[in-house]
Amino acid sequence: MPSSPATRPVGVFDSGVGGLSVLQALRHELPHEHFVYLADSGNAPYGERGDAFVQRRTLAIADFLHRQHGIKALVVACNTATAAAVEPLRAAMPQLPTIGVEPALKPAARGSQTHHVGVLGTRGTVTSTRFERLRREHEDGTRFSVQACDGLAHAIEQSTEEPLPAAASTTKIGALCARYTGALGTFGLKTGEIDTLVLGCTHYVFAKEALRALVGPDVQIVDTGAAVARQTRRILAQAGALAPESDAGDTPVAPGRVALYTTGQLAALQAAAQRWLGLPAQCCAALPPGGTPI
Known part of the structure; x- marks a missing residue:
């Protein structure tokens, strides 16, 4: 385990492959950092499970990444896990x-011109106390139409798995996106219409093309990846733990390493990493059943 905080990796985890959208933003913002990503695909989706289950998984995964990989910070790249478990996690692992x-x-409320914002999220996220508190903080002058999207994260997760054909997977994702955007209301720039759509699940970033086709070119689609990456940079900088960008002789340091693990199907993670991040299959590994404390 590296002893210098600057050279230790940043941990990232999600219930599945959705958090790869956050990892993508992190690598763009922090190209010299090493990352260890864990997809808990064997237990996905979190959004339709209870808080107690999500809290147990979150604490176990954080402990595993801290002990086995010596992570210097953890990005919980899952809206459901953040809503259900980030506060218990911070209490259990304050260091x-x-x-x-x-x-x-x-940012959606700030940028909306019609003052009507649509929100898509998992049921676990949009029914959480944390989300309700967040909505109340920003609803002054802004109307939020919120839709729980049962099955959408799972369909996106499945899209990287065999034997489901790609065409069937795309059709299923498109149908779910159409159902849930249709339930939100009318999109557009006219008074009362929804002009901003918030993606409240990291998986949904990978359905952005289908969503764009449904809501039209004028509606802004907002996700959290870039903001999370900037916050991660700030926290590492405050702790004096940013990876160096050059060595003592001012020679640029090579880009950071990335290791990805899954509790589910290895082929699915490899396909997602290649498709969405351009990472080779050898970056990925499966955690053996019973071989880890998680």
């Missing part, structure tokens, strides 16, 4: 800087 993700209601 570990932890960054959560939550639906970007503040």
